[in-house]
Amino acid sequence: MERIGVFVCHCGINISSMVDVESIVERVRELDGVVEAKSYKYMCSDRGAQIIKKSIEEKGIDGAVIACCSPRMHEPTFRGVAEDGGMNPFTVEIANIREQCSWAHDSRERSTEKAMKLVMSSVAKARLLEPLERGRTPVIPNALVIGGGIAGIQASLDLANEGFRVYLVEKDPSIGGRMAQLDKTFPTLDCSSCILTPKMMEVYHHPNIDLMTYSEVLSIEGSIGDYRVKVRRKPRYVDVDRCTGCGDCVTACRMRDRIPDEFNMGLSNRSAIYIQFPQAIPLKAVMDSETCLFHRFGKCGDGPLCVEACEAEAIDFEQKEEVAELNVGAIVVATGYDLLDPASLHEYGYSRSKNVITTLELERLISSSGPTKGEVRLPSSGERPRSVTMIMCVGSRDETQCSWCCRIGCMTALKQVILLRENLGEEVEINILYTDIRSFGKGYEEFYRNVRAENTNFFRGRPSEVRIRNEDIRIDIFDTITNKLFEIRTDMVVLVPAVVPRADSGEFARMMNLSRSGDGFLLEAHLKLKPMDTFVNGIFIAGCCQGPKDITDTVAQASGAASRAAGILSKKELENDPLIAVVDADLCSGCRICISLCPYSAIEPVVETMAGEEVVHAEINEVLCQGCGACVAACPSGAINQMGFKDNQILAMIGVLNDCSDAGGLK
Amino acid sequence: MSEYDPNIIAFLCNWCAYAGADLAGTSRLKYPSNVKSIRIMCSGRVDPVFILEALREGADGILVAGCHPGDCHYQSGNYKTSRKIRLLRRLLRELNMDPERVRFEHISASEGQKFADVVTDFVNELKVMGPNPLKGECQ
Ligand code: FES
Numbered sequence A: 001m002e003r004i005g006v007f008v009c010h011c012g013i014n015i016s017s018m019v020d021v022e023s024i025v026e027r028v029r030e031l032d033g034v035v036e037a038k039s040y041k042y043m044c045s046d047r048g049a050q051i052i053k054k055s056i057e058e059k060g061i062d063g064a065v066i067a068c069c070s071p072r073m074h075e076p077t078f079r080g081v082a083e084d085g086g087m088n089p090f091t092v093e094i095a096n097i098r099e100q101c102s103w104a105h106d107s108r109e110r111s112t113e114k115a116m117k118l119v120m121s122s123v124a125k126a127r128l129l130e131p132l133e134r135g136r137t138p139v140i141p142n143a144l145v146i147g148g149g150i151a152g153i154q155a156s157l158d159l160a161n162e163g164f165r166v167y168l169v170e171k172d173p174s175i176g177g178r179m180a181q182l183d184k185t186f187p188t189l190d191c192s193s194c195i196l197t198p199k200m201m202e203v204y205h206h207p208n209i210d211l212m213t214y215s216e217v218l219s220i221e222g223s224i225g226d227y228r229v230k231v232r233r234k235p236r237y238v239d240v241d242r243c244t245g246c247g248d249c250v251t252a253c254r255m256r257d258r259i260p261d262e263f264n265m266g267l268s269n270r271s272a273i274y275i276q277f278p279q280a281i282p283l284k285a286v287m288d289s290e291t292c293l294f295h296r297f298g299k300c301g302d303g304p305l306c307v308e309a310c311e312a313e314a315i316d317f318e319q320k321e322e323v324a325e326l327n328v329g330a331i332v333v334a335t336g337y338d339l340l341d342p343a344s345l346h347e348y349g350y351s352r353s354k355n356v357i358t359t360l361e362l363e364r365l366i367s368s369s370g371p372t373k374g375e376v377r378l379p380s381s382g383e384r385p386r387s388v389t390m391i392m393c394v395g396s397r398d399e400t401q402c403s404w405c406c407r408i409g410c411m412t413a414l415k416q417v418i419l420l421r422e423n424l425g426e427e428v429e430i431n432i433l434y435t436d437i438r439s440f441g442k443g444y445e446e447f448y449r450n451v452r453a454e455n456t457n458f459f460r461g462r463p464s465e466v467r468i469r470n471e472d473i474r475i476d477i478f479d480t481i482t483n484k485l486f487e488i489r490t491d492m493v494v495l496v497p498a499v500v501p502r503a504d505s506g507e508f509a510r511m512m513n514l515s516r517s518g519d520g521f522l523l524e525a526h527l528k529l530k531p532m533d534t535f536v537n538g539i540f541i542a543g544c545c546q547g548p549k550d551i552t553d554t555v556a557q558a559s560g561a562a563s564r565a566a567g568i569l570s571k572k573e574l575e576n577d578p579l580i581a582v583v584d585a586d587l588c589s590g591c592r593i594c595i596s597l598c599p600y601s602a603i604e605p606v607v608e609t610m611a612g613e614e615v616v617h618a619e620i621n622e623v624l625c626q627g628c629g630a631c632v633a634a635c636p637s638g639a640i641n642q643m644g645f646k647d648n649q650i651l652a653m654i655g656v657l658n659d660c661s662d663a664g665g666l667k
Numbered sequence B: 001m002s003e004y005d006p007n008i009i010a011f012l013c014n015w016c017a018y019a020g021a022d023l024a025g026t027s028r029l030k031y032p033s034n035v036k037s038i039r040i041m042c043s044g045r046v047d048p049v050f051i052l053e054a055l056r057e058g059a060d061g062i063l064v065a066g067c068h069p070g071d072c073h074y075q076s077g078n079y080k081t082s083r084k085i086r087l088l089r090r091l092l093r094e095l096n097m098d099p100e101r102v103r104f105e106h107i108s109a110s111e112g113q114k115f116a117d118v119v120t121d122f123v124n125e126l127k128v129m130g131p132n133p134l135k136g137e138c139q
Helices: A021-028 A044-058 A071-084 A099-101 A106-127 A150-161 A194-204 A248-253 A293-298 A305-309 A357-366 A409-424 A444-453 A505-512 A549-571 A593-597 A630-634 A647-656 B017-026 B049-056 B078-095 B111-129
Strands: A004-009 A034-040 A063-068 A094-095 A137-140 A142-146 A165-167 A209-211 A215-223 A226-233 A324-327 A330-333 A338-339 A356-358 A389-395 A429-435 A456-460 A465-469 A473-479 A483-491 A492-499 A500-501 A539-541 A573-576 A580-585 A603-610 A613-620 A640-642 B010-015 B035-040 B062-066 B102-106
Touching: A004 A021, A004 A044, A004 A106, A021 A034, A021 A209, A034 A044, A034 A389, A044 A071, A063 A071, A063 A106, A071 A094, A071 B017, A094 A099, A094 A106, A099 A106, A099 B017, A106 A647, A106 B035, A142 A150, A142 A324, A142 A549, A150 A165, A150 A194, A150 A209, A150 A330, A150 A549, A165 A215, A165 B049, A215 A505, A226 A330, A248 A305, A293 A492, A305 A357, A330 A549, A356 A357, A357 A409, A357 A492, A389 A473, A389 A483, A389 B010, A409 A444, A409 A492, A429 A483, A444 A456, A456 A473, A492 B062, A539 A549, A580 A613, A593 A603, A593 A630, A630 A640, A647 B035, A647 B049, B010 B017, B010 B111, B017 B035, B017 B062, B017 B111, B035 B111, B049 B062, B049 B078, B062 B078, B062 B111, B078 B102, B102 B111
Parallel strands: A004 A034, A004 A063, A063 A094, A142 A165, A142 A330, A165 A209, A330 A539, A356 A492, A389 A429, A389 A492, A429 A456, B010 B035, B010 B062, B062 B102
Antiparallel strands: A137 A573, A215 A226, A226 A324, A338 A500, A465 A473, A473 A483, A580 A640, A603 A613
């Protein structure tokens, strides 16, 4: 730009105590292209903004250098001020003389000297900056929600109620997720299905929600405002329009009671054709082709009994997998969690005794729709347990397994104490082996106190081994409160396993282009300030796919993610950041190096006919380009440049920082 | 020329290294003022030409800093640049320029201390190394 204004901020005394602001103002006046130089106590204040706007109006400045705090802090502020004042916002350059100068050094003389250099290099860049326009992309007002647990259900309902079309994709035959497997929930002891089922029904009947169960996301292309997603719909071999969910096929199936039931954690058996659970939504049968005799051998007795049993004639062995293509503007990922398989921790005896189970298995035993119809019985013998011992933090808070806290284990175990007493009577002995009790949520501490007041034995420590014997189970526990070693004899052990990322979360993250944190959960854009955002614009995360959390926090985050997504979907168009890479087709030799380097597949070769000859050159999709500059640095012909970070702009800064005589640009 | 005081130009990626340098300041960690940074969005933007040009014009040291492996905001810019710099350092040896004048570091947004330490260490090393032999050609 040719008429540059330089505005130096005192930042109270944050800058001016270590940098001689006035001497900088005096010196920059001498620089070529600088027509205005001012300082003010707080440049980012309203008054500061007025100073800048006045210079735009009166001095006609067309570029500005603001010497102040980090651009990570106030670059957007000053771009806004410039725009308000009628100047192009992208001809503003920030010189960071606070964080990287006055705060970091303790000699006033040297800080001033460095600040001067920084300002001069910014002026050198500002001279070469160009006004830029923001591109616009239209927004497709549809949302995709991946995962039909409570997080996905909540997010879908919120978005659908805002009036957006929602595609809810769930890999299982029914929505409901982990919460559907629970009996009651802490700390209110609400029956889980009583509070969940109405929401599931609402999803099913909502005119704005397209429910896609038994489906998986295959691939994703595009970017914020306009994603194209392929979804694989697995065949159910049941015509859902005809199926009434009566369950006659399930009872008729030759494989009845012969296949471990995943929903009941393998504690009971199902048929090859089954309904996932009594409250399933949609309440439709699904045929598991891997165990169905007709699918495996082409023959099922004299003919499949399910076909015979189904009055609605809904069974359809010919069904094929389908791939649906969706077009959405924003995505909420709510893929949930897995529990650590305790078999990997040999000392807990999980794989050595049927009577060592997990909290989720106990939920199924307690549930009236579970394998024992709600009677808690020893899986080995079917007898009533007289003593139950719960072991917390199995794999959690353990450097060799999962370093993190599962955040639900303590409360789950405490809740199960109450449910066990309801189920087995007051006389059952209950032992709790804990590390610390973490009862952090609203009403949790009170809940804990109630349980503690009851007749429950608390031992603080981790058992070294669970010894399985014929007649009972023995556990040695050193209680660190009484400093005593105890031997517990018990009938049943309930392990509270760590919450871990979904087994396929790595693959999934790669497909979605999302990052994961060190623990394997999906990574949020900022742990505190952007907990539902990801580094991919337009994709949000909710629930346990981001990290362990209870239902309360999951629902809160899901609503948050939905409202973040709604913020995008409610706009007709989005403004794109113009600080992206641009190809000069005349210089491009068509070598395609940039294409292989781009992490966003934003570059494509285009073929043109020039003077009768076919020439290839690269073209950058301005919506997909995120402006990293990798292609710019790699282009051997110098045909690509990044707006706002052009080669000549950066080289000019280098020149000044190196003290080259011509570069400082004195008038 | 006055007493030798090394001049370091730092290319810092916006998301990690630049934020780390900001944090050093916010935490009031002190480090030598010899370093002056140029903010780029990703370390992947660093064209080896920038470094060669800076050295030709007399910079005593070049620091390129990006996110930790796996953390690059744009997925892989830091890997690309670490490879570029490795090659460049080999080239510098051929050109009779001490490759130690060019450093690549991973500095996260939470590593203010590391930024301060890297700069302090680099300045000390450059003091031992002496001025860039090309210094003065343009000054
Ligand atoms: S964004 Fe930091 S290295 Fe790429």
